[in-house]
Amino acid sequence: MLGKLLKHEWKSIWKIPTILLGALMGLAVLAGFGFASPVWDSSLDGLGVLAVLTWMLFYLAVLGVSLGIMLYLAVRFYRSMFTDEGYLTHTLPATSRQLLLSKVLIMAAWIFLSMVGVFASILIVGGMAFFFLLRQELSWNEFGELLSYVWQMIHSNVGIQFTSFLAGIFFMLAAGIVYGTMIIAGSISIGQMVHKHKVLGSIGAYFAINTVVQVVSMVIVMPMMFYNMYNGTENVFAILAPTYWIMGALECALAVGLYFLSEYLIRKQLNLD
Amino acid sequence: MSGLVEIRNLTKVYEKKRTALDGLNLVIPRGKIVGLLGPNGSGKTTLIKILNGLLVPTGGQVLINGLAPGAQTKARISYLPERTYFQNSMRVKELLEYFADFYEDFRMERAREMLLSLHINENDRIKTLSKGTREKVQLILVMSRDADLYVLDEPIAGVDPAARDYIIKTIIKNYNEKATVLLSTHLISDIENILDEVIFIREGRLLLQTTVEEIREVKGKSVDSYFREVFAC
Numbered sequence: 001m002l003g004k005l006l007k008h009e010w011k012s013i014w015k016i017p018t019i020l021l022g023a024l025m026g027l028a029v030l031a032g033f034g035f036a037s038p039v040w041d042s043s044l045d046g047l048g049v050l051a052v053l054t055w056m057l058f059y060l061a062v063l064g065v066s067l068g069i070m071l072y073l074a075v076r077f078y079r080s081m082f083t084d085e086g087y088l089t090h091t092l093p094a095t096s097r098q099l100l101l102s103k104v105l106i107m108a109a110w111i112f113l114s115m116v117g118v119f120a121s122i123l124i125v126g127g128m129a130f131f132f133l134l135r136q137e138l139s140w141n142e143f144g145e146l147l148s149y150v151w152q153m154i155h156s157n158v159g160i161q162f163t164s165f166l167a168g169i170f171f172m173l174a175a176g177i178v179y180g181t182m183i184i185a186g187s188i189s190i191g192q193m194v195h196k197h198k199v200l201g202s203i204g205a206y207f208a209i210n211t212v213v214q215v216v217s218m219v220i221v222m223p224m225m226f227y228n229m230y231n232g233t234e235n236v237f238a239i240l241a242p243t244y245w246i247m248g249a250l251e252c253a254l255a256v257g258l259y260f261l262s263e264y265l266i267r268k269q270l271n272l273d
Numbered sequence: 274m275s276g277l278v279e280i281r282n283l284t285k286v287y288e289k290k291r292t293a294l295d296g297l298n299l300v301i302p303r304g305k306i307v308g309l310l311g312p313n314g315s316g317k318t319t320l321i322k323i324l325n326g327l328l329v330p331t332g333g334q335v336l337i338n339g340l341a342p343g344a345q346t347k348a349r350i351s352y353l354p355e356r357t358y359f360q361n362s363m364r365v366k367e368l369l370e371y372f373a374d375f376y377e378d379f380r381m382e383r384a385r386e387m388l389l390s391l392h393i394n395e396n397d398r399i400k401t402l403s404k405g406t407r408e409k410v411q412l413i414l415v416m417s418r419d420a421d422l423y424v425l426d427e428p429i430a431g432v433d434p435a436a437r438d439y440i441i442k443t444i445i446k447n448y449n450e451k452a453t454v455l456l457s458t459h460l461i462s463d464i465e466n467i468l469d470e471v472i473f474i475r476e477g478r479l480l481l482q483t484t485v486e487e488i489r490e491v492k493g494k495s496v497d498s499y500f501r502e503v504f505a506c
Contacts, residue, residue, distance in 0.1 A: 001344075004374050011367075012360055080360070088358040091325050092375050093348035195288060271287075272327050 001094050005102035010109075013076055017069045017110050021117040024065040028121035031058050032128025058125055062118050069114045073107045074184045078202065082192050086272050096267040100185070104259070108181040115173065168244030172251075179251035183209055186258030189265045213254060217247055276300035277422060277453050278324065283333035285319050285477070293319040295477035296333070301453060303421075305469040306444075308485075308496070309457040312504050316477040317457045318355070321426050324455075325352045338421060348376065351420035355427040357407045359399045365410060366395035372414050383447065384417035391439075405432055412440055416447040423454045429463055437463055465496040473503060 034054060039047070079085050081103070089099060130143065138146070155163075187209060191202025221243050278301035285294040293316045301307055309317050322328040323335055326342035337346040359368065365388065372379045388395060391409055399407060412428060425444070429437045437460075445467055448454050458464055465485065473481040480503065488499050 008371060008374065012363075015362075084354075084356045084358050085360055086358075087327065087352075087354045087356065090327050091347050091350070091352050093344045094375075095344050098344075268329055270327060270329065272322070 002098050002102060005092075005094060005098055006105060009102045009106040012080070013073070013106060013110065016072050017114065020065045020068050020072075021114060024061060024117060024121045025124065027058070027061050028124040029128070031125050032132075035129040035132040055125075058121075062121065066114055066118060069110060070180070070184070073110055074188065077103055077107065077185055078188050078199075081266070082188065082198060082272065090270065090272070097263055100259070100263050100266055104181050104185050107184065108177050111177050111180050115177070165241040165244070168241045168248070172244045172248040175248035175251040175255070178255040182255035182258040182262070185262050189262035192265065192271070193269065195271065209254075209258070213250070217250055220246055220250070277303040277338065278455075279334075279336045280320075281334045281336075283320070283323065283335060284331045285316070285323065285328065286331045293477050294323075294330070294333075297474070297477060297479055299472065299479055299482065301455060301472075302470070303453055304451055306448075306454040306456065306467055308461070308464065308468045308471040309455055309474070310461060310471055310496075310500055311474040311480075315474050317474060318426060319477075320474070321352075321424055321455075321457060324422075324424055325350060349378075349421040351376075351415045351418040351423045353412060353415040353423075353425040353428055355430065357404075357411055359407065359411070361400040362398065364396055364398050365393060365402075368399075368410070368414060369395065372417070376418055378419040379414075380417050380419060384413055387413040387417065387443065387447075405436055408432060409436070409439070412443060416443050419449050419452075421449075421452050423448055423452060425454065425456045427458055428456065429458060429460055441467060461500050462495070462497040468496065471496055473500070475504070 031054060039050075080089050081099075092099070130138075134143075183206060187206035188202045190205040191198050191200070194201030194204075224242065224246075278299070280297055280299040280301075283294050283297040283299075284292070286292050293314075295316075297316070297320065309320070311317050319328060323330050324337065324342060326347060335342055338349060340346050363371075369381060369384055372384070373381050385395070388410070391406075391413075393402075393406060393410060393413075399410070402410065408431075415423065415425070423444075428444070429440050432440065441464060444454060444456075456464060456468070468485045470482065470484050471488070472479065485496055488494060488496055492499055494502070
């Protein structure tokens with residue numbers, strides 16, 4: 001049953017995020033070709049400002065697409081679970097666990113894909129900018145050597161902490177996907193308890209959960225950072241790495257809590273209008 | 274023979290202490306078309322939602338085929354709510370595939386036949402259909418299942434008389450004779466000819482459960498007239 005639910009959930013969601021990510025890729029290619037313009041070879045004033053503006057516009061597009069996908073996933077979850085569509089969803093021969101799992105797994109998959117999409121679009125713009133602007137001064141081989149040199153410099157200067165720092169970042173990104181999914185599902189499920197204002201309740205729950213997370217993470221992380229700084233730890237990676245691990249672990253724990261709370265609310269407190 | 278649905282001391286209290294069902298006891302038999310009748314706010318829709326697992330009761334017990342509402346009972350109940358539940362971007366044929374995938378008792382050929390007879394194109398998107406056509410599509414999906422229990426909430430409300438006739442014919446023609454149809458409506462005169470039994474509920478309590486024949490023979494009235502007498506304001 002879970003397989004069928006996943007299949008139909010994917011079918012009901014894939015179009016809009018694909019269009020948004022496709023648009024972002026198109027924009028990245030366009031922005032990349034923007035760097036092919038002869039204007040960059042001229043000695044016009046304000047070229048630096050133009051470059052910054054181009055990157056800022058691209059950054060806004062990235063932000064718009066990421067937020068757009070998150071918002072779309074939230075709306076689809078809300079509509080399929082708690083509006084008229086819920087009359088079909090909740091009368092399928094499936095358990096509440098199967099229903100919720102299918103929704104959050106597909107949501108998590110799309111949050112992951114949107115991260116990959118955003119990363120790929122940055123690579124496209126960066127790669128094309130490099131190709132058009134620096135190709136006369138730097139060959140691909142030289143560019144590769146430069147990257148390798150930078151990597152070695154960082155690694156030899158900061159040592160093992162850098163590996164731990166990178167692993168921390170990846171762990172936090174993975175935890176971010178799980179937490180990003182569950183804060184959407186959890187907030188909307190909690191919001192349904194406010195019977196007359198379900199959408200407002202969901203938004204309120206979202207901000208309340210986020211505030212709690214910010215406060216808790218500050219309470220945990222700040223003393224640690226101060227301790228490191230007080231003890232004269234100058235290596236920024238040594239200070240940041242444990243922070244990322246702790247933040248990631250906190251997000252994972254909260255995501256698990258929100259999952260079980262959502263499942264309970266859907267199983268025991270469901271009340272479709 | 275035990276009933277298909279057994280309801281014992283069922284209570285549902287909403288927020289602000291509003292009681293929708295108040296210790297309801299009821300047995301719904303197999304193989305009958307049963308009218309669930311009562312004025313607005315009598316608890317009909319609440320009962321229907323509980324049967325379908327869309328609401329959790331405050332107290333009491335509901336058994337369908339001896340099981341509490343859950344995944345297994347949902348596989349055997351075909352439910353027509355009083356609202357349309359489609360995702361508007363879907364095509365009719367996608368809905369057919371959806372039902373065929375999830376419900377083992379869904380009969381694709383029967384659904385296609387009914388769609389054809391109503392000239393509904395399978396390739397049409399739901400958002401392009403009129404409200405009446407959407408309701409017909411929903412009824413076709415529900416009646417294309419070989420379920421044990423069909424629960425139809427206000428199936429003929431808000432449609433023209435010709436569509437009403439079509440809906441009633443569809444129900445009679447397609448329901449499995451070993452199954453029970455539980456039908457809630459205010460338009461009693463339109464459906465009383467197809468009913469075997471009626472259940473009257475008021476303020477969440479059972480007022481009467483009897484056969485249509487008995488109302489006609491003993492009371493000497495139609496169900497519609499008797500309903501008006503019992504629930505006179």
